[in-house]
Amino acid sequence: MVEIEDYPLLTGIYPFRAMRFEVFCPTQIIFGEGVFSRVGEEVAHFGKRCLVVCGQRFAKEEGLIDKVFESFQTWEIKGEIFHGVEPNPGITTVEKGRRVCKEFKPDSILALGGGSVIDAAKAIALLYSRGGKLEDYFVPHVVKEEVIPIIAIPTTAGTGSEVTQFSVITCGNRKKVIMGYSIIPRTAILDPYLTLTLPPEITVASGMDAFSHAIEALWAKKSNPLIKPLAREAIKLIFQNLPLAFSQGENLIAREKLLYASLLAGISINSAGTTLVHAMGYPLTTLYDLPHGIANAILLPYVMEFNFPAIRGFLAQLSEWLGESFHTAQRLKAWEGIQAVVYLADLVGIPYSLERIGVKEEEIRNLTEIAWEAQRNIQNNPRETKMEDIEEIYRRAWQGQLGEEVYIE
Numbered sequence: 508m509v510e511i512e513d514y515p516l517l518t519g520i521y522p523f524r525a526m527r528f529e530v531f532c533p534t535q536i537i538f539g540e541g542v543f544s545r546v547g548e549e550v551a552h553f554g555k556r557c558l559v560v561c562g563q564r565f566a567k568e569e570g571l572i573d574k575v576f577e578s579f580q581t582w583e584i585k586g587e588i589f590h591g592v593e594p595n596p597g598i599t600t601v602e603k604g605r606r607v608c609k610e611f612k613p614d615s616i617l618a619l620g621g622g623s624v625i626d627a628a629k630a631i632a633l634l635y636s637r638g639g640k641l642e643d644y645f646v647p648h649v650v651k652e653e654v655i656p657i658i659a660i661p662t663t664a665g666t667g668s669e670v671t672q673f674s675v676i677t678c679g680n681r682k683k684v685i686m687g688y689s690i691i692p693r694t695a696i697l698d699p700y701l702t703l704t705l706p707p708e709i710t711v712a713s714g715m716d717a718f719s720h721a722i723e724a725l726w727a728k729k730s731n732p733l734i735k736p737l738a739r740e741a742i743k744l745i746f747q748n749l750p751l752a753f754s755q756g757e758n759l760i761a762r763e764k765l766l767y768a769s770l771l772a773g774i775s776i777n778s779a780g781t782t783l784v785h786a787m788g789y790p791l792t793t794l795y796d797l798p799h800g801i802a803n804a805i806l807l808p809y810v811m812e813f814n815f816p817a818i819r820g821f822l823a824q825l826s827e828w829l830g831e832s833f834h835t836a837q838r839l840k841a842w843e844g845i846q847a848v849v850y851l852a853d854l855v856g857i858p859y860s861l862e863r864i865g866v867k868e869e870e871i872r873n874l875t876e877i878a879w880e881a882q883r884n885i886q887n888n889p890r891e892t893k894m895e896d897i898e899e900i901y902r903r904a905w906q907g908q909l910g911e912e913v914y915i916e
Contacts, residue, residue, distance in 0.1 A: 528731035530778045534670045535694045538767065540759070543571075543698040546617070546660065547578030553656040553693070554614025555583060560604065560628040561590045562620040565662060569704060571619060587611040589631070592620065595677045595792060595799070596627040598641050604631035608655075615656040618692070621713065622666025622675075622799075625659045629674035629690040632657050641676065641685075646883055650687025659692040662701045664752075664765040665713025665800055667720060667773015669695035681877065682789035691777070697770060699763035707753050708798075710765075711855045714749040716800030717741060717769040718851070719807055722825075723782045724775035726818045726889045731778060738775040739828060744768035746829050746847070750854045783888040784810045786881035787897060790874045797864060804857045805864070809904045811845045817890040845909070860907030871901045 537545060550557050559575060566572050572588065579586045589607045592600055608616075608631060616635075618628035634641060636654040644650055659669035668674075669692055674685040705713075721741035724730055730738075744764045751761035787810070788802035811822065822844030829847045849859075858864055866874075875898040879885070885892050903909070 526732055528733060528778075530731065530733050531688055532670060532774055532777060533688070534692055536670070536697065536770070537694065538697045538770070540700055540763070541698065542696055543574065543660065543701060544578065546575055546658075546696060547580075547582035547584055549694050549696060550579070550584055550615055550617060550658055551582040553658070556585050556611065556613045557587075557615050557617050557658075558604075558608055558611055558613040558631075559586055559588050559617045559619060560592060560624055560631065561588065561618075562592050562624050563590065566590075566619050569701075571662070571701065575617070575619065587613065592624045592627045594623050595675075595682075596623050596630075597677045600627055601630040601634060601641055601676065604628075605634040608635035613655065615658060618657060618659045618669075619662065621661065621663040621709075622668045622716075625661065625666070625668040625692070626674040626676065628657055628659070629668075629692075630676055630685055633674075633685065633690055642678075642683075644685050645676075645678075645683045646686050650685060650689050652689060654689050656694075657690065657692040658694045658696070660696045660698070660701070661766070661769070663705060663709060663713040664702050664762070664769040665716040667717060667769050667776065669697065670770065670773045671777045673777075677793055680790070680793045681880070682793060684883070695770075697766055699759060699766045702762045702766055703757055703759065705756070707756065710752050710756070711749070711804075711857070712798035712800035713769070714745055714752065714765055714800070715804035715807075715852070715855070715857065717765070717772040718745045718749070719784050719800070719803035720772035720776045720781065721745070721768070722807065722811075722848075723784055724772065724779040726814065726821055727779040727782050727887045728889060729779050729887055734775040734778050737771040738779075741768040741771040741775065742825070743828055744771075746851055749851065753855045780887045781884050782810075783814070783885055783892055783897075783900075786884035787874075787878045787900065789881060790877035791861075791864075791866075794870075794874070794877075795865060801857065801864075804852050805859070805861060806900070806904055808845055808849050808852070808909060809900050811848065812903075812910055813892075813896060813900050814888065814890045815841065815845075842910075849909070861901065861905040862907070866905060868902075868905060871898060871905060874901055
């Protein structure tokens, strides 16, 4: 009988737990320089009437709307614009979009913009297709009903919303999530040229959002072996290229790699979900109008420190993946992983404490109570988390106080 000891390379692998996971990524992904020109061709697959959802200024000022309609004309598509989607879109915006849809009766919806625009387009498509109130579809409800096809063209490199089953909508001072495979865009067109003119602050906010997605996808309880290599690659690409895009805005190579990394991170969280970082980041966005990616970036090292007992191996690997791109003293490899994240945040100008962005210490309890409502994220965190843990993390982040092994200068 053949024994496993006869095969030294396999020694230590067995006994093992059989892998079991589910991954669903139905989006047709079209990636590369100049693929934006294919918008009319791709929309035509879904019919001859398309509602274009966009933000308040960028798509129009950069001439993107004109290019979309030129392409529509070539393919004999009738288009209508719904513009003015704000950062962190609210229910009122989605309702307005539905009313435009009911009048125009589109065959598809094209989202042209950042994550907020794509999230709004998903919610508009859902309401137009299924009716009812948007509140009826918030988690814990899972959307299973079919909706009108969505085509997504991201103009930022961060949210990955072009390939995810999530739509985040602001409801008062709460972030509410719509979730379901039927709102995943059918087609995603990713052209790095569209991100070239992004200002540094949006480049950083979106890039750090993707960075948080990739890290959380690796340590999440719902992570799986298929998406882990994608998340690892996203982490390395963002670490290497975000500082370049921040300091050299028209560096097309860096922009392309960031857009690719955002895509990989989006595919990763579509299966793995997000964790405590997002739960704690949501109230900072709604209460302080802080960009979502910046909120995540400030909190990330402190949540990593809290999760340390559960992710020691991951953090040690993180420092190895990122190589010698940052300076460290002689510390444990796991702590070097946290130091690498601090180093990246410092390079791109992320403030290291909540006090610096205007949070008052007496407001921490309210932040904690709001964050605690995001149980879907908290239950996915690798370390069991209590409400008092969240409050302590907020307090450490307010003070800018990491452990003795990690320093912020």
